[in-house]
Amino acid sequence: MLHRRPATWHDSGVLPYAAYLRVYEPLTAFAPQDQARWARYAESRDRPRRAGALEVEHGEAVRRLLPVPPLPAPERESPNAYLRRVEETLYVCPWQSRLRSWLAFASFRGSVPVKLASRFVPQAIAEQTADDFDRFKRGEPSLRTHIRTSTWHVPIAWFVPFDSAERWLVLGSEQPAETGAQTTAAPPRNMLYVTSMAQARRRVARALVVIRRHVGQVAALTEVEEVGRWLEEFHPHSLVELDYGGLVHLMDDRTLQGDQSVAEVATALAGLDNGQEELAFAMYQRVILRWRSIRALESAN
Secondary structure, eight states, X not given: OBOOOOOOTTSTTOOOSEEEEEEEEEGGGSOHHHHHHHHHHHHOSSSOOHHHHHHHHHHXXXXXXXXXXXXXXXXXXXXXXXXXXXXXXXXXEEOOHHHHHHHHHHHHHHHSOHHHHHHHSOHHHHHHHHHHHHHHHHTOSOOOXXXXXXXXXXXXXXXXXXXXXXXXXXXXXXXXXXXXXXXXOOOSSEEEEEEEHHHXXXXXXXXXXXXXXXXXXXXXHHHHHHHHHHHTTSOTTOEEEEEOGGGGGGBXXXXXXXXXXXXXXXXXXXXXXXXXXXXXXXXXXXXXXXXXXXXXXXGOO
C-alpha cells in the first residue's frame, strides 16, 4: 500500500521524496591534495555519519532556500561526502552541493519562461548565479557530478546497472532483510542497491544491445545510453549505488518488500532477447505501473 499523505519538504523529519544514483570512487582516483583531504575527512569525528547524512544534506538545502529571496546555490562547495569502506579501500562520493545546485538551476531557467522563473528567484540573483557558474566553468574542465537525483520516482534506466541479489533493505529498526554488496551503516527504513562499476557497465552495455536489436530508437534507449555515458566518466574500480532515499516513506513495508523493479527490468530485457515478448511486456508494464502510481502522489491532496 502507498502512503498518500503528501508531506512537504519542510515537514519535520521528512526527507524530500527523491531517489539518488551515486558513484563512489576509490580514494586513489582523486588528485593527491584531494586524497589527503578525503583521508582526513574519513577520520574526522565531526563529519555526518551515513545514518544522518542525507538529512544533513537536505537540511543545508532547506536553510539556503528559506530566506527571502532564496539562494539558488551555496556560496562555497560542500566539504562533505558519502563514504564506503570495502576491506582496506576507502570509496568517496562527494556531495558537490554547489555544482549540483548550479546545474539544477541552469536546467530550471532553461525550462521555464523568464517571467515565471523570476517569481521564484529575482532576476538580479538569477543573473549573479549564472555569472558565478560561468566563471567556475572557465576554470573547471569537467562538470561531472557523482550524484544524480530524481524526485517522486526512480527512472527505469536506473535499475539496469543492478542485480536483484544486490538489494539491501531495512524496514524500521530491523536488521537488513537482504544483503548483497558490502555496505556501511544506513538509517532506519532504507532500500538501496550497490554494485561494482565493472558489473554496472556490463549490464548497461548488454541492455543497450538488446534494446537496439529489438526495440530501436525509443526513449528507453536514450535514457539507458545517458546512464552508460555517465558511468564511463568514473574510475573503473568505483562502486555504484541506487538509493531509494525519501521514496521509502511513500511505501509501506509490504510494498517495499514486494518492490522487485530491478529483477523485473532484467527479466523484461531477457524476455525481449529470447523472443518472449509477452513476458517482456508484462514485466515492463509492472514496473511502469508501480512507479506511475507513486509519481501520482505528487499531486495527491
